[in-house]
Amino acid sequence: MASAPRKVLITTRLFDDAAARLLASRGLSVVPSGLPPDALDTHMPDADLHALLDGASGWIVGQRAVTRDILAAHPGLTVIARRGVGYDRVDVAAARxxxxxxxxxxxxxxxxxxxxxxxxxxxxxxxxxASAAAIAAGDWRVVSGFDLTGKTVGLVGLGRIGRAVARRLAGFDVRVLATTRTPDPSLPGIAYVSLPRLLAESDVVSLHAPLVPETRHLIDAAALAGMKRGAVLVNTSRGGLVDDAALLAALEAGHLAGAGLDVFEAEADPALQGVAQRLAARSDVEATAHAAGSSREGLERGNLIAAQCVLAVLEGAALPDGCLIADGRQGTHAGQGG
Known part of the structure; x- marks a missing residue:
């Protein structure tokens, strides 16, 4: 009698049919979370999650915290795959x-x-x-802004995304500064400097660092005070890199000209929801809800890679490059790319 197919639970939003078909084509049973399309897996009651994980070999996870208790309760759960690149909500030590x-x-x-x-x-x-708001109010006077061309842009971190931003900036005739542990000689025209110098000289500061204990509140009140007056801060990395309350104070004081924020501390700490809302309500802040990587194409690529990772682990094949974070079967632990 044939054994039942191994089960893979999908709790990330917008998991497309192509990735699901890939898993099913290799004999895996694909189990959806049952959540509404617009709901995060953080909304799932613990009892429901444990019921769905019962007997699962793989879990493609969204924003849900993957704790030691969850892993211990499901000894058959072999692989936990994130569709994105952040894994700060996964207890990596416990997994290992x-x-x-x-x-x-x-x-x-x-x-x-x-x-x-x-x-x-x-x-x-x-x-x-500000321009759109003025027109909506019937005011057609020109709202004057600033060029990106000719400015100094500072990149804090130069991993995969930081390098991609640097390549795009090449078309804007900007001066690029970077602070990183690993300079990339393949990218011409970048000056590698200390973080204090980058903050002091940059018209735009863009964050591309992982969130680890050493980088939490990397941009705090002191760092913000060290930024050039009238500069702009952009964060598409992790909310915890910035002290959001300090950023709000810097904007209210007029020290910074504005901020572009895709991530907020409130994502991990509901007590800071009010700070996030006050930031997002400002006319000098452009805000999105951790949506930078969620283009249709980006989600499809992420779904496919997550499915490939699950298959590789369950079939004993090689993982796609750069995808392994922890392998408790071998006692190895790899670091996060940017």
Whole structure:
């Protein structure tokens, strides 16, 4: 008698049919979360999640925290795959200790996030929000903004997305500064400087660093005070990199000209929801809800890579490049790309 197919739970939003068909074509049973299309898996009650994970070999996860308790309760859960590149909500140490594999969809959303970063830079500098609001109120006077061309742009972090942003900036005749542990000689025209110098000299500061204990509140009140007066801050990386309350204070004081924010501390700390709302309500802030990587193409790439990672682990094949974060079967642990 044939054994039942191995089960893969999908709790990430907008998991497309092509990725699901790939899993099914290799004999896996694809189990959806049952949540409404617009609901995050963070909304799923614990009891429902545990019922769905019962007997699962793989889990393609969205924003849900993957804790030691969840992993311990499901010993047959072999691989936890993130559709994105962040894994700060996954207890990687627990996964490694319990013999599980954790993967990310490396490279899937690089083009989308880089495009979104440039969109935020331009929208803040050209005051698109203020202009649209004026027209909506019947005021057709010109709202004057600033060029990106000729400015100094500072990139904090130069991983995959930081490099993609640098390549896009090449068409704007800007001076590019970067602070990174790993300079990239393949990118011409970048000056590598310390973070204090980058903050002091940049007209636009764009964050592309992972969120780890050492980078939490990398941009705090002191760092914001060290930025050039009238500069713009863009964050499409992780909310915890910026002290949002300090950023709000810097904007209210007129020290910064604006901010482009795709991520907020409130995503991980509901107590800061009020700060996020006050930031998003400002006419000098362009805000999106962690949507930079969620272009249609970016989501499709991420779904496909996550599915490929699950298949590779369950079939004993090689993982796609850059996707392995932890492999408890071998006691190895790889770092996060940017």
């Amino acid at each position: 200790d319990l013999g599980r594999v954790v993967t990310i969809a490396a490279g899937a959303n690089d083009p989308a996030v880089a495009d979104h970063t440039l969109a935020l830079m331009l929208a803040v500098l050209r005051r698109l929000r």
